[in-house]
Amino acid sequence: MDYFSFFGLEPKFHLDTKALKLLYYEKMKALHPDMQIGASVEHQNETLRLSAINNEAYKVLKDFHRRLKYILDTYYPGQEPPSQKLPQLFLMDMMDMNDELLELKMDFDAEKADKMKTDLQHQLHEMEAEITSKIMDKKVEGLEKEVFDEINAYLLKKNYLVRALENLKG
Numbered sequence: 001m002d003y004f005s006f007f008g009l010e011p012k013f014h015l016d017t018k019a020l021k022l023l024y025y026e027k028m029k030a031l032h033p034d035m036q037i038g039a040s041v042e043h044q045n046e047t048l049r050l051s052a053i054n055n056e057a058y059k060v061l062k063d064f065h066r067r068l069k070y071i072l073d074t075y076y077p078g079q080e081p082p083s084q085k086l087p088q089l090f091l092m093d094m095m096d097m098n099d100e101l102l103e104l105k106m107d108f109d110a111e112k113a114d115k116m117k118t119d120l121q122h123q124l125h126e127m128e129a130e131i132t133s134k135i136m137d138k139k140v141e142g143l144e145k146e147v148f149d150e151i152n153a154y155l156l157k158k159n160y161l162v163r164a165l166e167n168l169k170g
Contacts, residue, residue, distance in 0.1 A: 003057035003070065011075065011140035017062050024058040065158070068131075068151055077145045082152040090157055094164075101167055117168050124161050127154055 004011040007023045029035070031051040036044050060066045076082050086094075097116075104113055131154040134147060 001053055002074065003053075003061055006053060006057050007061070009061075011071065013068070013071065013135040013138060013140065015061060015067070020058065020061055024054060027054045065155070069155055071140055072148060072151055072155065075140050075143075076148050076152075077143075082149060084156065086156050086160065087153060090160075094160060097164060101164065104168070113168055117165060120161050120165050120168070124158060124165075127157060127161075130154075 002011075007020065007027070009015065009020070009023075028051070031047050031054060033044070033047070036047050039047070060070045072082060097120075100112075100116060104116070131151060134150060138147070
């Protein structure tokens with residue numbers, strides 16, 4: 001079941017999260033087990049299934065990055081799924097960063113680690129701002145495949161950089 005349809009929403013990249021929360025609570029109230037007393041077992045089971053969808057759909061749609069991933073997985077045009085390959089230039093930059101991370105693990109320098117952390121956070125912020133500007137007021141329906149591919153590349157890069165930040169902490 002499409003999560004946007006479940007809430008009666010048009011598939012969009014940016015949602016009014018307060019309105020989404022109200023829709024979630026309305027459905028949660030209607031699907032609550034106390035509202036199903038006396039209903040058939042089949043109806044209670046269906047209500048339980050819809051309640052699980054309500055929870056998952058809300059969890060996905062309220063979070064910008066999870067929503068992007070959901071849109072990519074659900075609406076990607078064509079027969080083939082999006083590529084899971086990172087752009088070559090990005091990978092070359094990440095090789096340099098991985099060398100720096102390895103050096104830090106062998107000879108920890110708090111100042112270098114803090115600078116690297118700040119640089120990674122800045123890069124993540126810039127990437128998010130760039131993708132957000134490309135999809136700000138766009139509808140999902142009829143969107144060009146190139147935009148989906150840019151979203152895919154953004155999510156792949158973001159995941160890589162987040163893991164790098166986690167490595168800096170641990």
